[in-house]
Amino acid sequence: MxxxxxxxxxxxxxxxxxxxxxxxxxxxxxxxxxxxxxxxxxxxxxxxxxxxxxxxxxxxxxxVGIPEPIDIKTSKIDKTTKFLWELRDGNTVESVALFYPKRVSACISTQVGCALKCAFCATGASGFTRDLTPGEIIAQVLAMEKIKNIRINNIVYMGMGEPLLNYENTIKSVKMLNDKRLKNLGGRHITISTSGIVPRIEELAEIPIEIRLSVSLHAPTNIQRDKIMPINHKYPVEELIQACKNYQKITNKRVTFEYTAIKGFNDSEDDARNLAALISDLKVMVNVIPVNDNPAGFEKPSKRFLDTFARILINKGIDVTIRAEKGSDIEAACGQLKKRFIEKQ
Ligand code: SF4
CATH class of the missing domain: 1.10.150.530 (DNA polymerase; domain 1)
Incomplete structure (x- = not known):
């Protein structure tokens, strides 16, 4: 056996x-x-x-299925540490540890590769290989804790893969991380980030742990979102927003929208006004993230554009952060470590 x-x-x-x-x-x-x-x-x-x-x-x-670290890079700017792991079958995934004054956060992967092909993401460009098991998801956390001698107290499912397309294993791993007898991490410290798998968002509202939901919106209209996130053809913006409303009705929890700002594409004053109108009925936080180096060659907006964009949302009563990507000197954004590793071979 x-x-x-x-x-x-x-x-x-x-x-x-x-x-x-x-x-x-x-x-x-x-x-x-x-x-x-x-x-x-x-x-x-x-x-x-x-x-x-x-x-x-x-x-x-x-x-004990702990992956082998085959590349570890630590940022000289902010200690952000990026791990490339080799799984038992030779596939590789990545995780990132992010250091804040009072907590250590981990960004973990749920799939080897990803089928969704978002235009700004290196993982999507490399295609989908397979789902991770619950143990392979959890092992990333345990391995980082051991190697860095740290306790991770916040976990974000935002690494390689779409967590809600590996739903059963993702939810099992969340329950295990939350279990007092195992990792014992409160649901408020676990965030699932999705590109917008509408039926699963509604299911997520029913799980018995109060996790946080983060949705990668990135554009306020179908015309724009279709261009950078092919999943939008299947689950268009209005269905996604309705799913978030249904989720919020059940959970009464704030939803975070991730908005990767791309110069000349989704960073105008009209874009900000469209976004504000789209989410006006929701309790939300918008994280505006200037785009990183990416396969499509998109560029970051200027600070002036970002500030104007954020001010329009704030004036409409929406909570906004402009998030500088941590670990920028080691390319700690989704999918980038694996891409570099492949390029080096
Ligand atoms: S951004 Fe996330 S969902 Fe989109 S291709 Fe990359 S890993 Fe997949």
């Missing part, structure tokens, strides 16, 4: 499997969980309070 990745098991699943099928005592399961999630020990042979026989038994049945 092939070994199982212990990180793919929820706490309940692991407890049931080990106690009922493998006849292991409950406290032994708790010891192993503690070694992995709290002490960040990922080799059964290093779990010193287990007997040698039991360590060998665990090695026969399971592995």
């Amino acid at each position: 092939s070994k199982k990745n212990i990180l793919d098991f929820s706490y309940e699943e692991l407890m049931a499997y080990m106690t009922e099928e493998l006849d292991v005592k409950k406290f032994r399961v708790d010891q192993i969980v503690d070694w992995i999630y709290d002490k960040h020990v990922f080799e059964f042979q290093e779990m010193s309070n287990l007997s040698k026989d039991f360590r060998d038994f665990m090695d026969e049945k399971f592995f």
Whole structure:
């Protein structure tokens, strides 16, 4: 029988499997969980309070699916650290650790590649390979914590892939990160970012954990959004906004809209007014992000344009931040590390 990745098991699943099928005592399961999630020990042979026989038994049945770091870059500007991981099947994904005065945030991946081909994204340009398992999603967090000797207290599903197209595994990983017996991270510290998979946004409102929702809007009209996000042909802007309204009706939570500002494309005063009108019935925060280097060759707007854009939204009563991308010297935006790695080979 092939070994199982212990990180793919929820706490309940692991407890049931080990106690009922493998006849292991409950406290032994708790010891192993503690070694992995709290002490960040990922080799059964290093779990010193287990007997040698039991360590060998665990090695026969399971592995702890932690990825190999094959490239780690740290920003000299703000310590942002970007990891390129190799998975057991040789595929690669990336994660980023971002350091703030009072917290460490992690941006994690949910798929190898991505099928959605957003024009400004290197991951989309490389196509879709496969979904990550729940364990492969969680392992990124555990591996970063161990390597950097940190505790991550905020997680954003905004790395490679569209989380809501790997819905079951994403939600299972969220529940496991939230589980007090595993990572114990409050739902308010977990954000799922989507390019706008409308039916799943409404389903997300029903999960029993109060996560945060972030929507990559990037343009206020279908004509513009069609050009940079092909998913808009399937789920156009008005359906996306309606899904956010339905989500908010159920959860009463503010939705964040990500808006990548592109010079001469979506940064005019009219664009700001269109955006304000589009989201006027919603409780929102708009993150305006000047576009990074990208496959389509888009350019950043000037500071003057960004300030005018933000002022128009603020005057309409909308909360806005203009977010300088962290880790700009190491290209820490979505998909870029993998692209560089491929280019180097
Ligand atoms: S921005 Fe996100 S959804 Fe769009 S192609 Fe890149 S990874 Fe996929």
